[in-house]
Amino acid sequence: MVSQIPVTGFLFAILCCRAMNISLHKLNDGRITGLLMQLVVVAGIIYLGYLLFENTQANLEARNIASGFGFMSVEGGLPISNTLLPYTPADTYGYAFFIGVLNTLYVALFGIIATTLIGIFIGVARVSSNWLIARLAGIYVETLRNIPLLLILFFSYGVVLAGLPGPKTSLNPFFGCFINIRGLYLPKPIFQDGFGFVVLALVLGAIIAWVVSRWSVDYRDRTGISIPSGWIGSALIISLPLITYFIAGGPLEWDIAALKGFNFKGGLVFRPEFSALMIGLVLYTAAFIGENVRSGIQSVDAGQLDAAKSFGVSKGKIMRRIILPQALRVTIPATTNDYTSLVKNSSLAVAIGYPDMVSVGGTIIGQNDQAIEIIGLWMAVYLAINLIVSTIMNWANSKVQLVER
């Protein structure tokens, strides 16, 4: 099987050349030649893929390496800390991988939110009229942007580890919160019966806030009087669940971490690996997003600001109503790239011991040697996450783009 492949490949190449010659001689019509060429190229690509597949299969068989995803349902015996769902080493490889995927999603989600907030702050600071703030933001961007992320991660992990005390001498900044080298422990909410009403109230508040904001736009268009719908909406979203919470008799208890033996048990835990990864990823990506925001703001014609100022529009309103809506058009497409970079860069977690999908998958490869399957899964998951991110961002982009009339 294997030895046939070079021969067939050679024959195929000759056939390709023959086909091309014939088409050049007999068919002077450019369209047909073009079509034929494209067919040949497509066929060639398919054949290349097939060859690669065959060759790989043959080599795997020759080395007695199993293929397929059968191993994923076998008990893995892998230890994983830092899991979002209950996990024991008795679970399967497939479930272990799934735990890793959840961790990757977790990092991606919180990373994107945090990096956006910090990035906007940095971008606005960059164009600040305050000399010191603008320079500091500039130094931040130039420093972070020009250091490899891996080094930033090692640094943030080193700082986290070196700067924190052991479990027995934990910092205890306020009741229920402990900080030590093993993690940041916070009280963990335990939802009692009746908490569902609070969630319901939150949803209700959000719906009413949305209706109010729609109505206020309509009202402003009709009468020219603008209603502070943002404030009303926020008040509704906060107060409705709060009132319900007290009426329902406070259906929430807290699980507080306590030192038992070597470590703290219970509570809501953020491990230093997770914290270091988030700090490194977020600070790094925020430098890029800050630049996107800066370029967006600077793309707005200065004449518009002068005009707004001469009309006596307030500073906050200039930012909200004039600068941001135009700046976002420039900012969003570039930021989509940075979001997807953040998701991909989260794979560096493996270097500092955070069990993301790549870390867990790497261990599974080490135990089974079925690298192709796992790498295929990695690619599929990253592709899926980033396609979702891109879709959402493209939707957001289409919302803020100028509508040509």
Place this chain on the structure above:
Amino acid sequence: MKRKGIFTVMFLILAFVTVQASAGTLKDVKAKGFLTLGVSEGVPGFSIPDSSGRWVGFDVDMGRAVAAAVLGNGDKIKFVSLASKQKIVAVSSGQVDITSRTTTWTMKRDCKQGVDFTTIVFYDGQGFMVPKKSGVTSAKQLKGATVCVTAGTTTELNLADFSRANGLNVEAIVFDGKKEAFGAYTSGRCDCFTTDMSQLASLRTTVADPSTHIILPEVISKEPLAPLVRHGDNQWKDLVTWVIDGLIVAEEYGITSKNVMSIKKNSKDPVVQRMLGTSGDVGSFIGLDNDWLVRAIKTVGNYGEIYNRHFGPKTKLNIPRGLNKQWNKGGLLYSLPIR
């Protein structure tokens, strides 16, 4: 013109795709003139570059012995530093000719991962290291402890097994590299660090004050360490197996790097004569000439010399030979007869 360009490119791609792994590693090694050896990222005693950048260590010497037997020169080696989880794939994919890197011989690796183990060079077992001030004296006291461990090792799995079997519920923090894992332990991230006993002894020498860390008495697993080669290349597997076996036999017969030439000249023992090539044709069994073992012994010495050079009482590591003594001295080293 442009079209012809496309076809040239396609043809070239086809040519590359269809390049097959060659006939045999021995022929390959002879043709390229050097051996590609997979070693660790730097474990003192086993494989680590010295101050002049030359790789030294017990695992390295096993590779040098093979290079000397095949190429006549123990320095004709290209070293590839591998992380734990690469060590199997690197050899099954043909990236390295041999992985000699504290690798445990297990059934799954042998049968399902495209590699063959040659012969056991070190009988090891997994242990635990804790800071002395923790007051822990037994691995059974590690209930709820945090343990730093390297990814892709048998260690990682043994730890999970031991924890389950003894209801310890330890939390494993898994790192890609040994250095990162051990660094996290020494900075206090973990209560405990686990790997093979020999490597614990080795890594302990790298901290500022080794006496502040103790190795717990429990040995929780059997770790027979062996060099490995690609599955399916029987000639190469035989060669590596018997070169290393020859080093073990040499110790049994008292043949050292110093006296090998005089013994070759003077010995009347037919067993020794066959080994050192003054009679018989054992070299041809593995595709080499009759001086194969003489070259290997002259380059790195016999098994005992190699062990003493890297782990002996005069070294910083000072690991007692224990199970790695010869069978007639109460150990497990039981070489196969060369005939």
